[in-house]
Amino acid sequence: MVDPLLSVKNLMSGYGDIQILWGVDFHINEGEAVCLVGANGAGKSTLLRTLSGLLRVRSGQIAFMGQDLTNRSPRQVLSHGIVHVPEGRRLFGPMSVLDNLLTGAYLRTDRANIRHDLERMLDLFPILAERRHQAAGTLSGGEQQMCAIARGIMSKPKLLMIDELSLGLAPKMVDHLGEALQKVKREGLSLLLVEQDVATAFELTGRGIVLDSGRVSLIGPTEELSINPMVQQAYMGIA
Incomplete structure (x- = not known):
């Protein structure tokens, strides 16, 4: 059995005295596109910041290509091939x-x-x-x-993590970005997308992780999650 590209086990993290992530477990395979969805405050951005070394791991493990990256510095994480595109873009204006x-x-x-x-x-x-x-x-x-x-x-990168791909963007621009990401995925790049528009997230990825109050509540193929009544009601506006 081939080891996953990224393996996250029992991950706990947060800010100061406030714990946000509680025992998060998931993996991403090489060449796979995965989305991370959930309500505001569910811990999605916290998870990406922890994976990229910006936040400390309180307990648990992050392994990438078989190497333990738990509590490595952002520079070390980047040098191993994990790139984080944060919410707000953070360009040099x-x-x-x-x-x-x-x-x-x-x-x-x-x-x-x-x-x-x-x-x-x-x-x-x-x-x-x-x-x-x-x-x-x-x-x-x-x-x-x-x-x-x-x-x-x-x-x-070997894994590109994007926080809030479509936030504030026109639908046409989101389509352009989606087409570009599909191209780089076909070249072998793995993707982890945090996306507020769940329908868009499911279109761009093959597997989804639902985060609820810092815990993983569901993981599965996006085509299955898209017809899950709980997901439809909570995140897609379908009664």
Whole structure:
């Protein structure tokens, strides 16, 4: 049996004296796209911050490609191939689109391939090619999200985690982002998406994790979750 790419066991984490995650267990296989859904305050962003090393693990284990990454630094997590695109994009506003993309490659040692990957990102997101010399802070919300995702891919991750893919974006822009993510997934990139629009999340991924008050309440294929009465009522507005 092939080991999963990411394995999370009995994970507990939080902020200060407040515990948010309670015994979270799940895995992601290589090349798989998984969504993480739940109500506001369920712990979705906390989970991504813990996986990326921004929050301490209180107990439990995070293993990636067979290596224990529990409580490793964000830099160490990134160097192992886990990239976190946070909610709010966090671009360097005064810097150009090109320079923002290049910051994603700062830990890479294969310098000869960086220019090739940069051109690949501009092909994947043509609007960024048009805006390449424009300050990232002047882009629209959708364009900034494209830039943030492209910057993440420039790190050559094995797992790309995106927090709130569609937040504040027009449906057409969400469609463009979805098409781009499907392309990189076909190239072998694994995805973990936090998405407020559950229908969109289920369209883009093959398996879903439902987080409720910091605990995993359901895991399964998205086509099954999409017809689950509890999921429909709680997260999809279907009575």
